[in-house]
Amino acid sequence: MPASEDTITTFATEMGYLEPRASTKEWLKDILPTRSEVVEYAKTTFPVLTWFYRYNWQWLIGDLIAGLTVSVVVIPQSMAYAKLAQLPPYFGLYSSFLGVILYCATGTSKDITIGPVAVMSTLMGEILNDVLPRLPQYQDTPWVVASALSVVLGCIVAGIGFLRLGFIVDFIPLPAIAAFMTGSALSIAMGQVPSLMGNNKAPGYNTREATYLVFGNFFKNIRYCDINAALGLTALALLYFIRWGSGYCSRRWPGYQRLFFFMDTLRTAFVILLYTLMSFLVNHSRHDNPRFSILGDIPRGFKNIGVPHISSDILSAAAGRIPSAVIVLVIEHISIAKSFGRVNKYTINPNQEMIAIGISNIFGPFFGAYPVTGSFSRTAVNSKAGVRTPFAGVITGVIVVISIYALPAVLYYVSNAVLAAVIIHAVGNLVTSPKTVKGFWHVSPFEFLIFWAGVTVSVFSSIDNGIYTTVGASAALMLFRIAKARGKFVGQIEVCDTMSDSRRNVYIPLDHTDGSNPAVDVKPPPSGIFIYRLNEGYLYPNAVHFTDHMVGQIMQQTRPGILNPYGSLGNRPWNDPGPRHKTESDIDTSKPELRSVILDFTGVSHVDITSVQNLLDVRQQLDRHADCSVSWHFVGIKSVWTRRALIAAGFGAPVGASQRPVFTVANIGLQQENDNDKPAISEDPNSLSEHEQVAILREVKTVPVMSIDRPFFHIDMNEALAAAKNQLAI
Numbered sequence: 001m002p003a004s005e006d007t008i009t010t011f012a013t014e015m016g017y018l019e020p021r022a023s024t025k026e027w028l029k030d031i032l033p034t035r036s037e038v039v040e041y042a043k044t045t046f047p048v049l050t051w052f053y054r055y056n057w058q059w060l061i062g063d064l065i066a067g068l069t070v071s072v073v074v075i076p077q078s079m080a081y082a083k084l085a086q087l088p089p090y091f092g093l094y095s096s097f098l099g100v101i102l103y104c105a106t107g108t109s110k111d112i113t114i115g116p117v118a119v120m121s122t123l124m125g126e127i128l129n130d131v132l133p134r135l136p137q138y139q140d141t142p143w144v145v146a147s148a149l150s151v152v153l154g155c156i157v158a159g160i161g162f163l164r165l166g167f168i169v170d171f172i173p174l175p176a177i178a179a180f181m182t183g184s185a186l187s188i189a190m191g192q193v194p195s196l197m198g199n200n201k202a203p204g205y206n207t208r209e210a211t212y213l214v215f216g217n218f219f220k221n222i223r224y225c226d227i228n229a230a231l232g233l234t235a236l237a238l239l240y241f242i243r244w245g246s247g248y249c250s251r252r253w254p255g256y257q258r259l260f261f262f263m264d265t266l267r268t269a270f271v272i273l274l275y276t277l278m279s280f281l282v283n284h285s286r287h288d289n290p291r292f293s294i295l296g297d298i299p300r301g302f303k304n305i306g307v308p309h310i311s312s313d314i315l316s317a318a319a320g321r322i323p324s325a326v327i328v329l330v331i332e333h334i335s336i337a338k339s340f341g342r343v344n345k346y347t348i349n350p351n352q353e354m355i356a357i358g359i360s361n362i363f364g365p366f367f368g369a370y371p372v373t374g375s376f377s378r379t380a381v382n383s384k385a386g387v388r389t390p391f392a393g394v395i396t397g398v399i400v401v402i403s404i405y406a407l408p409a410v411l412y413y414v415s416n417a418v419l420a421a422v423i424i425h426a427v428g429n430l431v432t433s434p435k436t437v438k439g440f441w442h443v444s445p446f447e448f449l450i451f452w453a454g455v456t457v458s459v460f461s462s463i464d465n466g467i468y469t470t471v472g473a474s475a476a477l478m479l480f481r482i483a484k485a486r487g488k489f490v491g492q493i494e495v496c497d498t499m500s501d502s503r504r505n506v507y508i509p510l511d512h513t514d515g516s517n518p519a520v521d522v523k524p525p526p527s528g529i530f531i532y533r534l535n536e537g538y539l540y541p542n543a544v545h546f547t548d549h550m551v552g553q554i555m556q557q558t559r560p561g562i563l564n565p566y567g568s569l570g571n572r573p574w575n576d577p578g579p580r581h582k583t584e585s586d587i588d589t590s591k592p593e594l595r596s597v598i599l600d601f602t603g604v605s606h607v608d609i610t611s612v613q614n615l616l617d618v619r620q621q622l623d624r625h626a627d628c629s630v631s632w633h634f635v636g637i638k639s640v641w642t643r644r645a646l647i648a649a650g651f652g653a654p655v656g657a658s659q660r661p662v663f664t665v666a667n668i669g670l671q672q673e674n675d676n677d678k679p680a681i682s683e684d685p686n687s688l689s690e691h692e693q694v695a696i697l698r699e700v701k702t703v704p705v706m707s708i709d710r711p712f713f714h715i716d717m718n719e720a721l722a723a724a725k726n727q728l729a730i
Contacts, residue, residue: 067395100393158358183458198228304368561627
C-alpha cells in the first residue's frame with residue numbers, strides 16, 4: 001500500500017526549508033558596486049584596451065582599405081551636410097575627423113563611423129534658424145551657437161552613458177525610428193530640390209519652411225530654374241545609374257563582385273570629381289562671375305580652433321530644441337550600431353556607444369565641429385569594405401585632416417547643385433520601403449498608424465515635432481496596453497506528447513481566447529475555486545482593471561455566503577439592485593459558494609504598493625461576499641521582493657491551524673546510512689508495505705521546493721489546485 005499523505009508531509013516538514021526574507025540591506029548590497037565591479041567599469045570605458053594589444057597585419061590591411069574608402073565618401077558628404085546645417089561647407093570637414101579618431105578608443109562597434117549626417121545637420125539648421133533671430137550678436141557667426149550646442153548635447157549623452165541609462169533607447173520602438181527616418185529623408189530631399197534646380201535664390205523663397213510649403217513654392221518659382229538644373233539632374237541620374245549598373249554587373253559577373261562594389265562605393269567621389277573638373281574648365285577664368293553656383297573660397301587648415309563659447313543666452317534660446325536633438329543623436333547612432341552588429345554577429349554596448357558619441361561632441365567643437373553622430377551610408381560602406389576594427393576611423397580622420405590642408409583649391413570649384421544631388425541620393429536610403437510598411441500593418445495596425453502620423457507631422461510641421469509625435473504616441477499606446485491588460489480564467493486539460501505516452505496537466509483559458517483548439521474540452525476547477533491568470537505586470541496602472549474583471553466574474557458565478565445579508569429592504573444600499581419585496585430573493589442558490597482564488601503570477605515580475613493594496617481591498621470584498629475567509633493561492637512568483645510584499649499584506653499562509661497544507665518535494669540524493677536490511681529503491685513501491693515505503697522515504701532525502709512557512713505560494717498550478725481541493729475537503 002502507498003505511504004500516506006500524512007507520512008509524506010511529516011518528512012517534508014522534518015527536512016523543511018525556510019526561505020530567507022528579502023531585506024533592504026541585501027537590496028543595497030545588490031545595487032552598490034563592488035571593488036572589482038568598479039575596476040571593470042573603468043576598464044570598459046576604454047574598450048580599445050581589450051583588443052588593441054592583439055592587433056595584427058591582417059587587421060591593418062582591412063582597416064586601411066576601409067578607412068581610405070570611407071574618407072573618399074565623407075569629404076564631399078560632410079561639406080554637403082554642413083550646408084544643411086546653415087554653416088559654411090568647411091565646417092563639415094572640421095566635424096569629420098575627431099569623432100572617428102576618438103571612437104577608436106571608446107566605441108564597441110567595428111563598423112560604425114561618426115561624423116556629420118543629413119538628419120542631424122538638418123535639425124541643426126532648423127535650430128539655428130529658430131534661435132539666431134533672438135541672438136543677433138551671433139548672426140554672422142552661427143558656428144559659435146552650433147559648437148556650444150554640440151558641447152551641451154555631448155555632455156547630456158555622455159552622462160546618460162556613464163550612468164548606464166542606455167536602456168532608455170529601448171523605449172523608442174521601430175515604427176517611431178522608421179517614421180523619423182522617412183519624414184527626415186522627405187524633408188531633406190525636398191529642401192535640396194531648389195538647390196538642385198537652381199531656383200533657391202528666387203525672391204521670397206524660404207527653403208527652411210515645412211516640407212509641403214517648400215514643395216508648393218518650388219512650383220511657384222519654377223521659372224527661376226537655370227543652368228544649375230542641368231548639372232544637378234544629370235549628376236543625380238549618374239549616381240543612380242552607377243549604383244544600378246554596379247548591382248547588375250555584380251550579379252551578372254559574380255567573380256568581379258569586389259571590383260563592382262568599389263565602383264558602387266566610390267560613385268559619389270567620382271561624380272564630384274567629374275563635375276568639379278567640368279566646373280574648373282568653365283569657371284577658372286570667371287572667378288568673379290561663375291556660370292553656375294559653386295562653393296567658392298575654402299580656408300586652408302583649421303581657422304576655428306579654440307575653446308567653445310557657451311553662454312546662458314545661447315542655452316536659454318535653444319533649450320526647447322535640446323530634447324529633440326538628444327533623441328536624434330541617440331536613436332540614429334544606436335539603431336545603426338545595433339543593426340550592423342546583428343548583421344556581422346557581434347553585440348554593442350549601448351551605454352558605451354553613448355559615451356563615445358558624447359565625448360566626440362564634447363571635444364569636436366574645440367576644432368570647429370558641430371553635432372555629429374553615426375552615419376548609415378558611411379557605416380554601410382565601412383562594413384562592405386571589410387573593416388576589421390575601429391582603428392579604420394583613425395585612418396579616415398588622418399586623411400580628412402590632410403584634405404583640409406591639401407584640397408581647398410580643388411574644393412573651390414565644387415558645384416552646389418551637384419552637392420544637392422549627392423544629398424538627395426544619400427537620404428533616399430533612409431525612406432522606409434513599402435515592404436517594411438506593409439509588415440507594420442500585418443504585425444500591429446496601431447503602430448502602422450503611428451508611423452504614418454510621424455511622417456505626416458514631419459512633412460507638414462518639422463522633424464522634431466515628428467519625433468515628439470511618434471515617441472509620444474508610442475508611449476501612450478504602451479501605457480494603454482498596460483492599463484487595459486486583462487487576465488483570463490483558466491481550466492485544466494490533460495495532454496500528452498505525440499512522441500510519448502506520458503501525460504501531464506496544462507492550464508488554458510476557459511474561453512479559448514489564446515487560440516487553442518475550441519474542440520478541446522477545458523475542465524473548470526471544482527466549484528468554489530477560481531484560477532485567474534495575469535498576463536501582464538501587476539502594477540498601479542492596471543491593478544484595478546485586472547481585479548475588477550476578476551471580481552465581476554467571481555460574483556456573477558457564485559452566491560453570497562449569507563442569502564439576506566442586509567436583513568431588510570431598507571438596509572440594502574441604494575446602488576445594489578435587488579427585489580422590491582421582502583418575500584422575494586434574487587439569490588440563485590444553485591450557484592456554488594466561493595472558497596478559493598488561485599492567482600497565476602508567472603507573468604508578473606513586480607508589484608507595487610498600489611497593486612498590493614488593491615489585492616487587500618479585493619480580499620476583503622470577497623470575504624464579505626462569501627461570509628468566510630477565502631483562501632488565496634499564488635503560483636509562479638518570480639521575485640523574493642514580490643513575496644515579501646505579499647507576506648507583508650498577509651498573503652501566503654492559511655488561516656487556522658486545522659487546514660492542512662500541500663507541499664511539493666524534491667529528491668536531492670541518498671542519505672549515507674550503513675543499513676543493508678533496507679529494501680532497494682528500484683523495487684516496485686506498490687509491492688512494499690507502508691513500513692517499507694517509509695524506510696525508503698527515510699533513505700531518500702526529500703525536501704520542500706518552496707518555503708514551508710508560506711504554503712500558499714506554489715511552484716506550479718498542479719500544487720496550487722491540490723492545495724485548494726484539500727481545503728474543500730476539510
